[in-house]
Amino acid sequence: MLPPTSWFVGCGNMGGAMVAGWRKAGIDLSGMTAVSPSGREIEGVSVATAIPDGQPDWCFIGFKPQMLADIAPGLASHVGPGTVLLSILAGAEAQSLRSAFPDAKAIVRLMPNLPVSEGEGVTAIYSDDADETLRAQVDEVIGALGLAAWCPDESAFDVIGAIAGSGPAYLARFVDALSSAAQDEGLSAELADAIALQVAGGSALMARATGETMPALAKRVASPGGTTEAGLKVLDAEDGMEPLMRRVVKAWRKRSEEMAAAARD
Numbered sequence: 001m002l003p004p005t006s007w008f009v010g011c012g013n014m015g016g017a018m019v020a021g022w023r024k025a026g027i028d029l030s031g032m033t034a035v036s037p038s039g040r041e042i043e044g045v046s047v048a049t050a051i052p053d054g055q056p057d058w059c060f061i062g063f064k065p066q067m068l069a070d071i072a073p074g075l076a077s078h079v080g081p082g083t084v085l086l087s088i089l090a091g092a093e094a095q096s097l098r099s100a101f102p103d104a105k106a107i108v109r110l111m112p113n114l115p116v117s118e119g120e121g122v123t124a125i126y127s128d129d130a131d132e133t134l135r136a137q138v139d140e141v142i143g144a145l146g147l148a149a150w151c152p153d154e155s156a157f158d159v160i161g162a163i164a165g166s167g168p169a170y171l172a173r174f175v176d177a178l179s180s181a182a183q184d185e186g187l188s189a190e191l192a193d194a195i196a197l198q199v200a201g202g203s204a205l206m207a208r209a210t211g212e213t214m215p216a217l218a219k220r221v222a223s224p225g226g227t228t229e230a231g232l233k234v235l236d237a238e239d240g241m242e243p244l245m246r247r248v249v250k251a252w253r254k255r256s257e258e259m260a261a262a263a264r265d
């Protein structure tokens, strides 16, 4: 499980969700210190408002990627040859992290998503210098948060980031759009929101339980010549859902590349 000492430097929205997931999974967090300048309480871990003395076994970093150049110089001396650096920063490549933390025992990139707080997340993992023992430890700790997916290279890591890391936001837009359409047709916002969310959650649970593919699920809902089919024709049009999602992922990759270039400077 987690090593005897770990730090989470920048434990906000995403870091806090990981801590919540570990708490829910019953993982011992007694050796974890979150470094949070506001001193905001984070349930289950001790909080420091500045970087403590010493060198932890593992050091997670979870501040905004744009802060790497400001924070790394003060943190690097605490990331020694016995410290594994685990970064959840979007865009900051392993090579940039290695330059910022030259003495780190190993560099591990993680791209989690918010449902890790419920043990239902997806986390992409990449490292070019983790040995087998470390890989197994990371697997165990990140696997406690949901699906843990090791990536062969940073390009695959980016793709998983695009669909999983950001995915909850994209799905939220879809569910919201479904609700808005229902409201346009006369349902109250409260009822439309509840129904749209239940449809998303229920369909996902059902497909996971049965192993049914998405095309098979859609086919099972849509009676030939019926109402669903009429709606699907709109989604399946040339300018429908698939090309839209391709544009979304392309935009993600472009921004990720821009952020990677900025982190290299």
Ligand SMILES: NC(=O)C1=CN([C@@H]2O[C@H](COP(=O)(O)OP(=O)(O)OC[C@H]3O[C@@H](n4cnc5c(N)ncnc54)[C@H](OP(=O)(O)O)[C@@H]3O)[C@@H](O)[C@H]2O)C=CC1
Residues within 6 Å of the ligand: 009, 010, 011, 012, 013, 014, 015, 035, 036, 037, 038, 039, 040, 062, 063, 064, 065, 067, 071, 088, 089, 090, 111, 112, 113, 114, 165, 166
């Ligand atoms: N949000 C998401 O769904 C995902 C985010 N990520 C990545 O996670 C990272 C954080 O994103 P998110 O959690 O949304 O952002 P937040 O703003 O919620 O969290 C950032 C945290 O950084 C802390 N911080 C600010 N300045 C410092 C400093 N000088 N030293 C240490 N900590 C500092 C803040 O602490 P305080 O609260 O005390 O001010 C804050 O809690 C980003 O790099 C992002 O790419 C990755 C995957 C998904």
Ligand SMILES: O=C(O)[C@@H]1CCC=N1
Residues within 6 Å of the ligand: 090, 161, 165, 166
């Ligand atoms: O929006 C971002 O940059 C981060 C990375 C994935 C989700 N949130």
